[in-house]
Each structure stands twice: as structure tokens, then as C-alpha cells.
Amino acid sequence: MSNDRNGIEPAGLPGDQGEDGSVLRIKDILRPWDPAAQGGSAILGFASDEGVRRNHGRTGAAGGPAAIRNMLKRLPVHRQVSLYEAGDVACTDGDLGGAQGRLAEQIAVLLGRDVRPVVLGGGHEVAYGSFLGLAKHLGDQLASTSVLVVNFDAHFDLRQAAHPNSGTPFRQIAELCAARAAAFQYLCFGISELANTSALFERAGALGVEYLLDEEMRATAVEGLREMLRKRMASVDKIYLSIDLDVLPAGMAPGVSAPAARGVALEIIEDLVDEIASSGKLALADIAELNPLLDRDDQTARIAARLAYRLAVGPQRAWRHK
């Protein structure tokens, strides 16, 4: 890798000037979306908190994509990767279904070029748009493709509501799967017993949802969780991963609509995310619920950027062994 940017703009950050080696950061390798792209990953924003508003939550997640990009672009890169910037889909007129449909169109285009979309939310209503994009891409193949939906979240987000919102996306996905004669395979990590009603646990049971409670996700259990996840992933064709930042402890991730009093530690989330990202089956991922208005020192945005980095670039642990 070269630091020569052809005189356009110096690579790295101002503090990097004078270094001998590579100071490349995400901002230096991020390319505008290229319709002829083949492989790699793309960053795609979903600037919406319409679902949070409808769910009576604290709005502000529409600013999530910009806040995550701002942190992501500064992170250093240690290996060559193809990373595209696919822009934002916004919901500014209250038409959430329309925005989810536009997101789905974009995702289907990326998947059609074998590019992994890493979608930056936005409220968790992003999840229905994400899955809709995968369904659009698969078309008639949806029913015959074994798709595992993995969600890191304190909540099931399986609510019944008059209008779709940030608490309903996985129920909507279940209904879409039923309408298309596809199996609904939904695995949740970090569910809080005290953040979901009995009705929701019953619906999860009726839908055959697999889940681990936050209290079961201790550091001492992580090897068992990884093994369970590896086995579960081995039996499917494709994975859609969703990460709701409110799965993290409130003290670590204050910038969300509904902070978790307990939550699951970041080190455990990252270990499991790395398992999924390196499975060879991860088709697309999203990171939801960052609300920059409620954040503290951009801490939640920094965590979101770390997770987006792992999904778009990969864990960089192997670098040490080169």
C-alpha cells in the first residue's frame, strides 16, 4: 500500500504526517459505489427513526449513519479490501414502508454484485428493509434457501402493532417468510427477560425462535456459545446479521433509544460477530439504533464503527502473525 494519493489529499489523519509506512485509513480506501463492482463490502446508510417515533421511543437515530461513518472513516486499515460507499436511504416523509422498499432495492443491487452490504441504521425498523433486500435478491430461491437471521438485541422485536415500527421488524420478516413458503429461522442473542412481555416470549415460542438471555451470555460461557453458533451456522446457506446496539450495557452504549440496564459485554458480542463474519455465509448485516443525540463522547458511535469495521473489513487479529 502506498501513501501517495496522487496529490489529491494526503492519506491518513493530520497526526500521521511524517510516518514512513502505510497510514491508510478507511477514508483513504472507501470508493464510491461502482455498478461494475464484484465482491467486497459496501457501506449503506438508513437514515430513519420513523420506526422509533411510532414505537414511542426517543428519536434521533436518523443521525446514526453520519455519526458511525464519522468514526469509521478514521480507523486504520491493515490489508487491502474492496470497500464501497453506497450512500444513504432516508425516511423524511413518514412513509416508512417506502423507505424500507428503497433500502431493499439498493441491497438487492449490492447482493447482485456479490458485495456484502453493511447497513448503518437508523432505528431497528432497518431490519425489515434489510431482509426484504435479501428476499428480493433471492426471488423464487427464498423458499429453497436456508436463511438464518441472527439478532443481537435485548428485545425480540416481534411486536404486533397497527403500524410497522422499530419493535415489529422480525414479526414482519416471519410473515414475509410464511407468505413466500420460506422457513423463519430466527436466533436472538442477549434477550432481556425484563425488557420483553410474556406475550412476546409466547410469540417467540410459537414462531420457534431460538434465543439466549443476556444472563446466559457470560464471559465464561463464550466458548460454548461460539461452538453452538458454529454448529447452527453449519446447517444453513446464508446468514443475515442484525445488531441492535441496545444489547450492550447502558454504561457502555448510552446512545440508544432504550438502554439496557444489564446488557451483554462488547467482548462477547465481538467474539460471536467474528464467528459469523468469518463463516463464509454472511450475506448482509446491519447495525441499528445509534442515537447520536443521546451519546456520550461518541462512545456508542465508536462501538458501532468497531462492529461495522469487523463486518466490512474483517477482524484484523491475523495481522499480528504475519
Ligand SMILES: [Mn+2]
Ligand atoms: Mn431491536
